[in-house]
Amino acid sequence: xxxxxxxxxxxxxxxxxxxxxxxxxxxxxxxxxxxxxxxxxxxxxxxxxxxxxxxxxxxxxxxxxxxxxxxxxxxxxxxxxxxxxxxxxxxxxxxxxxxxxxxxxxxxxxxxxxxxxxxxxxxxxxxxxxxxxxxxxxxxxxxxxxxxxxxxxxxxxxxxxxxxxxxxxxxxxxxxxxxxxxxxxxxxxxxxxxxxxxxxxxxxxxxxxxxxxxxxxxxxxxxxxxxxxxxxxxxxxxxxxxxxxxxxxxxxxx
DNA sequence: ATGTCGCGTGTGACGCGA
Numbered sequence: 001x002x003x004x005x006x007x008x009x010x011x012x013x014x015x016x017x018x019x020x021x022x023x024x025x026x027x028x029x030x031x032x033x034x035x036x037x038x039x040x041x042x043x044x045x046x047x048x049x050x051x052x053x054x055x056x057x058x059x060x061x062x063x064x065x066x067x068x069x070x071x072x073x074x075x076x077x078x079x080x081x082x083x084x085x086x087x088x089x090x091x092x093x094x095x096x097x098x099x100x101x102x103x104x105x106x107x108x109x110x111x112x113x114x115x116x117x118x119x120x121x122x123x124x125x126x127x128x129x130x131x132x133x134x135x136x137x138x139x140x141x142x143x144x145x146x147x148x149x150x151x152x153x154x155x156x157x158x159x160x161x162x163x164x165x166x167x168x169x170x171x172x173x174x175x176x177x178x179x180x181x182x183x184x185x186x187x188x189x190x191x192x193x194x195x196x197x198x199x200x201x202x203x204x205x206x207x208x209x210x211x212x213x214x215x216x217x218x219x220x221x222x223x224x225x226x227x228x229x230x231x232x233x234x235x236x237x238x239x240x241x242x243x244x245x246x247x248x249x250x251x252x253x254x
Numbered sequence: 255a256t257g258t259c260g261c262g263t264g265t266g267a268c269g270c271g272a
Contacts, residue, residue, distance in 0.1 A: 009259075009272085010259090010260055010261080013259090013260070034260095034272090036261070060261090060262085061260090061261055061262065061270095061271090062270095062272095107271080107272060109271080109272085115271095201256085201258080201272090202257095202258035202259050203256055203257055203258050203259085204255075204256070204258085206258090242259095244259095245258085245272080
């Protein structure tokens with residue numbers, strides 16, 4: 001089985017790339033972030049025509065997530081149960097007996113921002129809910145744009161990022177807290193090229209200079225850990241004429 | 255270091271978020 005995550009930075013703009021990508025990468029499930037559209041605008045027909053099922057949850061202008069799958073997702077949940085949120089950031093469903101969760105974690109903007117307070121609260125809410133999800137679903141995958149670079153090796157220039165969001169001790173403690181629930185970072189189960197990133201700023205030739213961060217992650221539950229055979233970042237998609245600032249990440253489970 | 259995108263407003267430059 002293959003599962004993937006991709007922050008598309010507007011599904012309106014990126015839909016043709018998503019359709020092409022699915023044709024080239026026939027995954028069992030793909031979660032999208034930053035669809036940036038209300039539910040009435042969601043391109044269900046086009047995704048259906050590509051041979052996929054889809055569940056979606058969006059809002060105007062910002063955020064928005066979707067769960068695309070070969071077989072229909074069941075027991076679908078939108079946002080974190082028990083955490084009141086007016087932003088569309090999470091979708092979960094069961095696909096082929098595996099609980100699949102797609103999340104667009106808050107950015108946080110700056111450490112002294114109200115948005116950072118929200119990010120911390122969202123992460124607290126996620127951890128509490130995820131603990132219950134893991135009790136109910138031994139086989140679980142949570143993936144998405146975490147907006148956290150877990151370690152310095154996930155940052156192109158750790159010194160330049162000191163004092164910024166995505167790399168702070170608080171955020172990294174939250175990432176570790178998720179792992180402590182019984183999850184593992186699938187990408188780090190394998191030897192990977194140094195300076196492997198999943199996001200590059202559109203500005204300042206970020207991609208061309210490989211000035212990026214690894215902030216898009218796939219965490220798998222301990223019950224699945226032994227079956228993971230590969231995890232890769234599809235950097236090629238960042239070379240498209242009109243790319244998202246994020247590349248897809250794909251995990252293969254035997 | 256903030257040079258790029260995408261969106262919404264409201265017709266076109268600008269503010270916002272990333």
